[in-house]
Amino acid sequence: NAGVTQTPKFQVLKTGQSMTLQCAQDMNHNSMYWYRQDPGMGLRLIYYSASEGTTDKGEVPNGYNVSRLNKREFSLRLESAAPSQTSVYFCASSEWVAAFFGQGTRLTVV
Amino acid sequence: GENVEQHPSTLSVQEGDSAVIKCTYSDSASNYFPWYKQELGKRPQLIIDIRSNVGEKKDQRIAVTLNKTAKHFSLHITETQPEDSAVYFCAARLLSGGYQKVTFGTGTKLQVIP
Numbered sequence: 001n002a003g004v005t006q007t008p009k010f011q012v013l014k015t016g017q018s019m020t021l022q023c024a025q026d027m028n029h030n031s032m033y034w035y036r037q038d039p040g041m042g043l044r045l046i047y048y049s050a051s052e053g054t055t056d057k058g059e060v061p062n063g064y065n066v067s068r069l070n071k072r073e074f075s076l077r078l079e080s081a082a083p084s085q086t087s088v089y090f091c092a093s094s095e096w097v098a099a100f101f102g103q104g105t106r107l108t109v110v
Numbered sequence: 111g112e113n114v115e116q117h118p119s120t121l122s123v124q125e126g127d128s129a130v131i132k133c134t135y136s137d138s139a140s141n142y143f144p145w146y147k148q149e150l151g152k153r154p155q156l157i158i159d160i161r162s163n164v165g166e167k168k169d170q171r172i173a174v175t176l177n178k179t180a181k182h183f184s185l186h187i188t189e190t191q192p193e194d195s196a197v198y199f200c201a202a203r204l205l206s207g208g209y210q211k212v213t214f215g216t217g218t219k220l221q222v223i224p
Contacts (some may be wrong), residue, residue, distance in 0.1 A: 031210055042116075042216035043154070043199065050211070090153060092212075098144035098201070099212050101153040 002026055006091050006102035013081040013109045021076040021105050023091030031094045032074035033058075034066060036087040037104075043090065049074055081109045112137040112204045116215030123190050124223050131218045133200035134182040142203040143183050145174060148217075149196045157198075158185070190222045 004025045013019055025032065030051045035043040045058030049068040063085060065077045074093075078085060086109045092099040113136040123129050135143075141162040146154035160167045160174045160183065167174050171190075176183040187194055200215040 031212075033212070035214075040219075043214045045213075048211060094203075094210065094212055098142075098146075098156045098159055098203075101155070103153050 004091055004093055004100050004102040006105050008105060011107050015082060015109060017081050018079050021089055023102055024073045025093040029093035029095040033092045034076045035090045038087050083109045085109050112140055112202055112213040114202050114213050114215045116200050116218060118218060120219045122221045122223060125190060127190055129187045129190055129220055131185045131198055133215050135202040137204050140202040140204045144201050145185050146199040147196045154199055192222050192224050195220055195222045
């Protein structure tokens with residue numbers, strides 16, 4: 001039982017490049033989330049998916065897109081990376097209890 | 111939507127003293143309140159939670175209290191130890207339209223001084 005798995009763990013992008021962060025959970029949870037955490041800051045919600053087939057914007061959605069591929073997988077795409085998107089990204093999933101987090105992706109945009 | 115405020119943003123205590131972190135929420139429909147601990151460079155991990163039909167819950171040195179009327183809840187850590195040093199996040203879960211959404215506070219950096 002792996003819980004929530006994110007890939008990659010580290011990534012360096014050049015400004016303007018695109019990439020997709022992958023997230024998968026094996027706990028059969030309906031809700032999944034993408035957060036970003038800047039140094040010394042809290043968790044800011046980018047997008048969330050309440051169930052398979054639905055996605056909604058969170059607090060900071062600009063510059064990102066998401067896909068809820070199936071119940072297990074929820075990906076986050078940066079179409080044209082900007083230095084302001086340098087951050088640690090966490091995926092999480094939840095059901096009727098607390099959210100469980102992936103190990104995070106440390107993204108640097110240069 | 112839900113809004114969760116957390117105070118203080120930083121907290122320093124002497125080893126052995128108690129630490130209290132407070133959160134308020136805005137939506138009275140929120141019914142579940144987890145607390146997370148995030149050590150440096152690691153993912154947030156659940157340490158304790160409380161449901162809206164309970165006023166207090168305790169787990170060894172950690173306790174959480176909930177006041178539904180005032181819409182605030184607190185984390186209490188007694189006999190603090192250096193390994194308690196971390197960032198702590200509160201959260202509130204709201205059920206809306208049959209779906210749930212978790213909103214986090216901004217975090218409290220706790221430093222326990224040996």
